[in-house]
Ligand code: ASP
């Protein structure tokens with residue numbers, strides 16, 4: 001007997017029929033003797049509908065009140081799912097985040113979970129209930145409703161699994177797992193049966209959209225295995241991907257997968273004095289404007305001058321560009337420039353730790369295709385490059401083939 005936490009995303013609970021199907025699936029798990037705690041998202045499209053209602057009144061209004069509104073979608077699905085379970089003779093009980101309680105900090109719209117009180121859930125499990133918890137929401141220490149950011153139900157599920165010491169956190173979605181790259185771009189992409197949490201963390205941070213980054217961070221920190229499955233599979237235990245501790249993953253391939261991200265923009269300030277404090281002078285004002293920086297490259301200085309290049313989210317491009325050009329004037333730099341038509345491609349795999357030359361193979365592959373690399377960054381288990389956006393697809397396809405990822409293993 002195991003304790004499992006299951007999360008069903010918006011499309012999985014997108015209609016009354018889908019909710020009935022989810023209830024049937026939960027009952028099958030129960031019948032195997034497992035204890036089940038379920039986290040649900042709002043019905044697909046609902047959170048956007050609520051956000052549109054907010055826009056129709058005032059987008060700049062109180063974040064506290066916005067959270068009151070956008071947290072309601074999940075309250076509807078927990079109730080509907082419990083009704084469906086009960087109509088099928090399965091005892092069930094729903095909780096909002098505040099009722100559990102999922103205690104968060106006060107950053108409305110992007111709150112972080114601080115603590116989860118699992119006492120009520122344990123008691124309900126003991127009396128044979130399926131417990132259904134609203135994802136994406138919590139409550140701060142003053143009692144205000146908070147939300148965790150888009151896609152936050154994944155984080156609720158992982159955090160609950162950790163708090164309950166569950167055996168596994170299952171994320172049901174509309175795909176049956178993690179692939180070597182996005183199959184919509186590369187039809188030859190292969191399904192991955194098992195990968196490490198660290199690999200998933202890199203893939204998610206480099207652009208893979210299957211799991212929310214924060215959820216993977218949480219799972220990695222507490223070593224909670226995540227299984228990604230499709231709620232559209234007919235069998236209850238269809239194909240899935242297990243994301244787990246590295247020791248559990250026998251197959252240490254060099255490159256596990258390729259992630260990409262089109263949401264970036266590149267900025268350069270050139271001819272700045274090569275002296276202590278420059279990086280701080282440049283990136284300080286960017287950070288103060290709440291703009292997150294991803295890659296950073298500073299050239300080796302010549303003639304006491306250096307160039308500084310970094311990437312930001314494309315939505316922040318104009319603002320970052322304005323800040324940088326103003327800085328360029330005050331610092332007496334040679335100039336500032338930027339490009340918001342770039343994309344980042346990353347290869348990820350724990351096997352890279354013990355294999356030299358992976359970066360070289362990547363660069364050779366891109367060179368063969370005539371693709372210019374504009375920036376490079378590496379970690380122990382990842383190599384990322386920035387290329388012109390128009391070459392993104394070609395880069396992903398050729399790397400996928402060059403590293404043999406289109407071959408089933
Ligand atoms: N309903 C929320 C959203 O659409 C949370 C979630 O689905 O995970 O972002």
Ligand code: MG
Pocket residue numbers: 009010041151152153
């Ligand atoms: Mg979602």
